[in-house]
Amino acid sequence: MNIIVSSIDFILNWGRSNSLWPFTFATSCCGIEMMQTSASNFDIARFGSEVFRASPRQADLLICAGTITHKMAPALLKLYKQMPEPKYVIAMGACACGGGMFADDSYSVVKGIDKIIPVDIYLPMCPPKPEALLDAIMKLQKNIRKESFLDRDKFVSAHCSRLKEREDILVIDNDIQVTYWGVNGND
Amino acid sequence: MNYLYFLYIQFLLNHNIPKIFGDITFPFIPFCIVAAMIIFVVLVLVLLERKVLALFTQRKGPNRVGPWGMFQTIADAIKLLCKQNIDILGSDKFLFNIAPIVVFVPVMMLWGIIPYSSEFVFMNFSVSVLLYISIAALPVIGIILSGYASNSKYSLIGAMRSGAQIISYELPIMFVLLSIVALSSSMNLKDIVYSQLGEGAILCWHVFPCIVGFIIIFICMLAELNRCPFDLPEAESELVAGYNTEYSGMRFALFFLAEYALMFIMAAFLATLFWGGYLPITGKYISEIFFSDNQFLPVFIYFEQFFWLMIKTFILVFLFMLVRATLPRLGTQSLMKLSWYLLLPLSMINFIVIIIFKYFIEGGVL
Amino acid sequence: MFLNKLKAIIEGHFTVFKHSFKKRITQEYPEVKQDLPENFRGVPDWYAEKCIACKICEKVCPANAVRIEKGVDNVKFGLNLSKCIICGNCAYNCPKNAIIMSKNYETAVASKSLLIIEKNSKDNNYE
Known part of the structure; x- marks a missing residue:
């Protein structure tokens, strides 16, 4: 039984890790570095992920490149939910990781996208070099090769244990409420 | 066979x-x-x-x-x-599931029509050209179904654009095919290939009398494939991903498969009509020199013919890719203008010129 | 007018086709790394033996990412990478050059707790 599971895991993880199709989602200056990564000098196509899909239904990897404001939070959450499993998230840049320079006294910025969606890889710096993004993708590939298809649900539930859904509210966290028109409460 | x-x-x-x-x-x-x-x-x-x-x-x-x-x-x-298959809320489940199949099956049928060599013709009809053009117009029905069933505005607009595009680009293709039929006086693809056989090898190909027609049909094939620069149905800057916005996993893969299979078979069709199909570029079969004593010489020749067709097809596919790498996307208006104002009149003139050429130089139309 | 457009389109195709014979400029990133410029700023590095705990870096940091704590016989240094914007103010204003911007930029980690770097002058493995 273990042999069957591990061999299925090997094939699935090999396929998934080698064809991470990113989703075109760039909200600010880190997006420029993401574009640079797919350009000639640091060719993201070498890892098989130059297929930037515009539709979330066909993407596997959400590279959240840039600041997420309270206005953008419901859109990010909706797009994440529209992606089919298996889906992975890279938080690119300090703003996406934990608010960056807006972390202390901004009234309009979500302090880290991990308050809204589960994150697989954090990539700080302001902004990271294109090589750093390639490094993050390689680390994500390493993580995918280690995981088992039986444990994927556990990862999501462990990261979204506090998430609930109501009709008017998309996410209720400890200190953040994402509604359809923005974010309620002081986070 | x-x-x-x-x-x-x-x-x-x-x-x-x-x-x-x-x-x-x-x-x-x-x-x-x-x-x-x-x-x-x-x-x-x-x-x-x-x-x-x-x-x-x-x-x-x-x-x-x-x-x-x-x-x-x-x-x-x-x-x-x-990958997970997502069922869309409010979509027409039956049409949504059947649309990729409706796109894929006609493309698969097209693969049987092309003569890969003088023996490998799986469906040999006397009106292959007519059959080809009628089957090649079928995938757009699947595309319109997918746009209608997805319950998404982007899908619907993309599907409508694809339908409009194929209707307006089908007509120039017809006129160019008519001129080819007039040149070879047959609608059978095998006979069309035979009519390009002659002393001059490459010079007997239909592409030389009908060079304008070749350029027109090349452009129209690009439009029918929904490829750059005519990929308006999938324009990601305006419509998220066009008609396959809501498709994920295997259903999306079927669309993908159909698109590339159609691209290959259209290149093979163009090579058959204009570049002499499975006839060798050199004028003489290479296997005739090496295996002249072998009792299986015909089999070797069949495989060599297949090899020549593949070479011509891949050169045409390379040209498709070169166009995709070079040109930016057209606007909706200029897309329609290009077809109705330029390509359609030009293909009509080309047809008349070919008929006159056939009448005076080769003697008699049919 | 029309002929000019046609000429431009054909020229464009030739230009693109010519590029396929040029040298590929892609760097094989993990094996071959680009030379960094002299004043490139990576993650700030802290050297405990030079630090005098004057807390200037804490005051000049625009994002409040640096934290210095003075104990009885030791100094603690904390850096929150999820706030740090790599501006280099702390290194520029340090009177003893105890903070130096390193050339390290490969900072991707799998867990958020690893984003906070904490060093203590008592530990020997702060390097």
Whole structure:
């Protein structure tokens, strides 16, 4: 039984890790570095992920490149939910990781996208070099090769244990409420 | 396929298998060949396109998965097979599921029409050209179904654009095909290939009297394939991903498969009509020099003809990719203008010129 | 007018085709790394033996990412990478050059707790 599971895991993880199709989602200056990564000098196509899909239904990897404001939070959450499993998230840049320079006294910025969606890889710096993004993708590939298809649900539930859904509210966290028109409460 | 049938029955009789078994199984062999070829050719084509686009932009392309990135598309296929299929809220479930199949099946039928060599013709009709053009217009029904069933405005607009595009680009194709039929005085693809056989080798190809028609049909094929610069139905800057916005996993992979299979078969069709099909570029078969004493010389020649057709097809596919790498996307207005104001009148004039050419130089129209 | 457009389109195709014979400029990133410029700023590095705990870096940091704590016989240094914007103010204003911007930029981690770098002058493995 273990042999069957591990061999299925090997094939699935090999396929998934080698064809991470990113989703075109760039909200600010880190997006420029993401574009640079797919350009000639640091060719993201070498890892098989130059297929930037515009539709979330066909993407596997959400590279959240840039600041997420309270206005953008419901859109990010909706797009994440529209992606089919298996889906992975890279938080690119300090703003996406934990608010960056807006972390202390901004009234309009979500302090880290991990308050809204589960994150697989954090990539700080302001902004990271294109090589750093390639490094993050390689680390994500390493993580995918280690995981088992039986444990994927556990990862999501462990990261979204506090998430609930109501009709008017998309996410209720400890200190953040994402509604359809923005974010309620002081986070 | 008479010679191959003869060889197959003889092979079975040598192993003491009755003839009736061969009669039943023989029709299934072409089907299996086509099905295997589609999968193989699409996997190669997708990788080739990514590599060639990388070549034009001085990149390296996929080179991490397997040797020279050869297993890249296999990894993509495994991932797409195992991806979650999302059922869309408010969609028409039956039409939504059946649309990719409606797109894919006509494309698969087209693969049987092309004469791969003088023996490998799986469906040999006297009106192959007519049949081709009527089947090649069918996938748009699947595209419109997918747009209608998805319950998404982007899908619907993309599907409508695709329908409008194919209607307006079908007419110039018809006129160019008419001129080819007039040149070879037959609608059978095999006869069209034979009419390009002659002393001059390359000079007898239809592309030389009909060069304007070749350029017109090349542009129209690009439009019918929904490829750059005519990829308005999938324009990601306006419509998220066009008609396949709501499709994920295997259903999306079927659209993908159909698009590339259609691209390959259209290139093969163009090569058959204009570049002499399976006839050799050199004018003489190479295997005639090397295997002149062998009793299986006809079999060698069949495979050599297949090889020549593949070379011509891949050159045309390379041209498709070159156009994609060069030109930006057209606007909706200029797309329609290009067809109705320029290509359609030009193809009509081309048709008349070809008829006159045929009448005065080769004597008689039919 | 029309002929000019046609000429431009054909020229464009030739230009693109010519590029396929040029040298590929892609760098194989993990094996071959680009030379960094002299004043490139990576993650700030802290050297405990030079630090005098004057807390200037804490005051000049625009994002409040640096934290210095003075104990009885030791100094603690904390850096929150999820706030740090790599502006280099702390290194520029440090009177003893105890903070130096390193050339390290490969900072991707799998867990958020690893984003906070904490060093203590008592530990020997702060390098």
